[in-house]
Amino acid sequence: MSKPAVICLDLGGSFIKLGVMDAQNALTILDQQNIPATSWTAFTTLVSHMIAQHQAHFTADSPVAISTAGIVAPDTGEMFASNIPAFHQRRLANELSAILQRRVIVHNDADCFTLAEALTGAGQAHKVVFGAILGSGVGGGLVADGRIITGQNGLTGEWGHGPITLTEVELDGETLRLPRLSCPCGQKGCLDSYGGARGLENLHQTLHSSTASSIDIIKRWQQQDRQAQQTLQAWLQLVGQPLAYTINITGASRVVVGGGLASVVPLIEALDQAVQGYVLRSTRQRLVVPGAFAHHGGMMGAALLARQRHG
Ligand SMILES: [Zn+2]
Missing domain, CATH: 3.30.420.40 (ATPase, nucleotide binding domain)
Structure with missing residues (x-):
């Protein structure tokens, strides 16, 4: 049948x-x-x-x-x-x-999204797949052996609402201290406040006291604009380290990225490079890739x- x-x-x-x-x-x-x-x-x-x-x-x-x-x-x-x-x-x-x-x-x-990627998309053939959503905010999901890990409270994979691990970033050789921003979830210093498209805008504002849309910041980054390059340099550190930490904890061998920022292929390549630098043992294989189902x-x-x- x-x-x-x-x-x-x-x-x-x-x-x-x-x-x-x-x-x-x-x-x-x-x-x-x-x-x-x-x-x-x-x-x-x-x-x-x-x-x-x-x-x-x-x-x-x-x-x-x-x-x-x-x-x-x-x-x-x-x-x-x-x-x-x-x-x-x-x-x-x-x-x-x-x-x-x-x-x-x-x-x-x-x-x-993570299940679709694990079964038929960019996470196929990987035993543990972490889905990292970088949309306007930061979300996530975890799939192991082709099954969603829901967890006791349904919150598995929500890496956006935990603290950023870094409060200092290195920008062109200088160390810069960043404030922990208040998050709508009620906590302070969540990755969500710097990590998604809205977070990228917050970060640009914090670093340069200048308002710009995430699309504009990324466009200027690709045009080698110095301020935008610094913003992305900081963003890759702020997002890359918690993502590496997530990989250490979950054992994921593939991170599939969804949400609006996943469509910026050079950004996801740069994020992969950043994460490779933070995981305990980097491999030659790509860890972080854009999802197949945008x-x-x-x-x-x-x-x-x-x-x-x-x-
Ligand atoms: Zn939060």
Whole structure:
């Protein structure tokens, strides 16, 4: 019997994407709508409508696989740390399953991305794969032997909300002290405050008292602009050391990078070089590479997770 098509949903802070994974595990995007982020009823009505509109792609036994920002509590199934207010403390999988009359799985998007990369992307053939999300913020996921490591509290891989390991960086031979910035998570000095695209902007501001977008900073770095070069020099130290530390702890032999910064190939190459300098034993093999699924890794991974659970 062939495997049923999987209904895939990517739920972001501003959009809902709908896709289908066929029996050969190929993903096709079918629809995208703005998400009614503050109303549970409007949200469930729209999802039901989107699935009904594309029902020709699915069968009665098609499960629903959801990738979303935020964490699913492993013990209760409740959502927390979600950027979609309508999901606050909802048991998303159970409640949607009752409404849609289908099996529903929900998982964190960084974990889903890492699973997709480990099974079919840039982490294939590696026993332990760490997914490092460098988007507007910093996230992560861990996959071992082709399975997501969820951990006791669902937070495995969240390396962005721990302290930067360095408070001093070397810039052109000079040592510079950096402040530990307050993080929206309530802690002080999280990597997230310097590590993602927003963090890069914070760092540039801290070092040069100058406001610039991450895209602009990276463009100027590639044009050898001195200030931007210093910012990236500091960024590679601040991100490279915790990433090396993460590799030491998890035993990952491959780090796949997702999020907007993953598309800057020279930056990820430079990050790999930085990390190689910090791990206890560097190898000739690339450790840090851009992910293969820049846009739909979350959906892909959620669908593969549904396959693992439901066939
Ligand atoms: Zn934090």
